[in-house]
Every structure is written in C-alpha cells, then in structure tokens.
Amino acid sequence: MPKLLRAAPTGVAHRSRYLRRAPKLRLEFSHHTKFKSTSELNIYTIDALEEWKRAITEHMPQLSGPQANVLALWSFGMVISQSCGLTSVSNCLGSLMESKENSVRQRIREWYYGREDKRGKGRSEIEVSHSFVPLLHWILSWWPVHEKRLAVAMEATNLGQVLIVLVISVVYRGCAIPIAWHVLSATEKGSWKEPWLELFSYFEGVVPQDWVVIVMADRGLYARWLFEAIQKCKWHPFLRINDKVFFRPKDEKEFKSFYFASHQPKYTWSGEGTCFKKHPVEVTFLVRWEEGFQEPSLILTDLSIQHALPCWYGLRTWIECGFRHIKSAGWQWQYTRIVDPERAKVYIIESNFSRAKLAQ
Secondary structure: OOHHHHOOOOOOOOOOOOOOOOOOOOOOOOOOOOOOOHHHOOOOOHHHHHHHHHHHHHHOOOOOHHHHHHHHHHHHHHHHHOOOOHHHHHHHHHHHHOOOHHHHHHHHHHHHOOHHHOOOOOOOOOOHHHHHHHHHHHHHOOOOOOOOEEEEEEEEEEEOOOEEEEEEEEEEOOEEEEEEEEEEEOOOOOOOHHHHHHHHHOOOOOOOOOOEEEEEEOHHHOOHHHHHHHHHOOOEEEEEEOOEEEEEEOOOOOOEEEEHHHOOOOOEEEEEEEEOOOOOEEEEEEEEOOOOOOOOEEEEEOOOHHHOOHHHHHHHHHHHHHHHHHOOOOOOHHHOOOOOHHHHHHHHHHHHHHHHHHHO
16 A cells, blocks of 8 residues: 555544643644644644635635635634534634634534524525545645555444444545545434445546555445445445355355354465355455454455455554544544534534644
C-alpha cells in the first residue's frame, strides 16, 4: 500500500469532553500541514478561522457562501472546543469572535435544520450527498503523483441507542476519513442493502481507472450484491467472510468444505476459484492467521493472487480509530441529542471536514 498509509498515525483528537477557554492549547497537525510546527500554531485566532473558511470554499465548491461560512464555524468550533456539543461550540466561538453566545448558537444550529424549519424566506437545506465526491477529490489531492493506490473501509457504527451510521471511509495515517454516510434510526427494521448501494453509486467513474482501490469490510457485511456494487465502481472488493465456507478451486469440479480452525497461527493460503454453492462468485480466496489472534481472516477479492496480499486487511482496523476520534476519544458524539436521521446526516459533515482538515 502507499507510503502515506504506512505512516505512523497522527493524533487529531483529545479526551476532554468540554473546554471553555484555554488560550495555550496547541493542536498537533501532521507534517503535511502548511504550518511550520505546532509551537507556531495558535488556533485561537480569527486568522485561523478565516483560513479554515478559505479551505472550505476551495474544497467544497458545491456549498453557497453562507453555507460555507456556517460549516467553517461548526467544524472550527468543534476543534477548538474539543466537543461536538452545540453549547460548547457556541461558547468557544462566541468568546473568539466577541459575539453573544446565543447569537452564535442560533446561527450554527440552523445548519442541520430542514428548509421548512429555518427562519426567514428563501432558505435552503444542505444536500448531504453533494459533499461526497468533493471530499474524496480533496483527499486524493494529498497523494503523490506517482502513487495510485487507495484503501477504503466500510462499517456501521452506533450512536448510543438512537442512531446507526453506515460509513464509507478512506483509511489514512492510522485513522479513517469518511467520504460517504447514511444515517438510520436504531429502531428501524429492514435490510441495509439499498443504503449501501446508494452510497457506492455516487463513486462510479469518480476515481481514474488506472488507480487500484480496495474496499474492506468485516464478515458481517459480506453479500454478493455488495461484491458486485464495489466492482461497478471499478474498485476491488476485499471482504472478510466466516470461517466455514465451500470453495471450488480453479479447474476442479467439486466444492470442498474449507474449515481452518484445525490450522495454527502463521498459516497462510491463497487460491483462485468459485466460492459458495448457493450464490457462487468467482474470486481470489486469501487466508491468513496472524499470531496472537484466535482465528484466521478469510478474504474474498477479485484481484489476482500476484496482486493481493492478505495483510492489507489490517488497514480496516483504522476505521475503528476514526470512530473513537468522533466519540469517546474525541468529540464525544455518542452523547448527541439529535434523534432525527436526516438532521444527523447534515450534522456529520462538519465532523468529517474537521477530520480531513486536521489529517491534511
């Protein structure tokens, strides 16, 4: 995988839930940031906020001027307050801009409101899906010109007992930056097939075909329709499955039951053929049992054996680090009071932009 993916992770989140005023705070940006060093960076300035606004205007051109300004306030406020709470963010922004907290609060709160819930005439609401491709293009601009490999992970995460977020993220420097998401009520019944298919549909033809993009998912998400949806984007599935599976090696007639529990750690195997009897799919089958793990990882991909390494699947764990950054180890989003999935989808934009800006 690219050197950028192998680099050591950079901390972008802090453990404190609330922060009122702390003028000596210094955030640790990666070595790719334009700032010379963290000792020279004082993020508690209007100039830093203006620079944040310029970044949004440049990389999120689909937003109107007022929308870009409010997104800048929200995302910048989350960083300096180390919280995604409306009260904490408006308090810090009010102090910084020497404005009344309630005025700032009302201005940023309407960011995630629907059109009919906003005050005034001619108001518009945010179309969340229009941010997906610009986010990906911005992230790809960080890659060296000669590097054309990308690792993507997909996962679902809970926000308390209220919401479920389906996320597609680019894994980068020990973390993950979401590029597409869908929010469901935790009590909503039904399949996740349609939301996942919709999310992947936004990226068809977006990444140049000479790039190698792998999409990783844990075994609970595997489905043939998912395998095919990833291929439709001209990307490569890299999906983990359960350890009891029927597989027919290439040039053989009979399916064999593959059960790897009898093997030992450090075991590695790969082969091409047909997986599953009921819904067969032509794949490259990768098996790797890392030392220290209780069971092996069984991975299906459409890459050839010569171009696929099972150890790449270890990058998927970086998405878990990304979830910790927005919840317990960072912005404490698990305490959100938002219960409306549509509002939550808009609310997530500022979190994801902040993570991208800090990782740049």
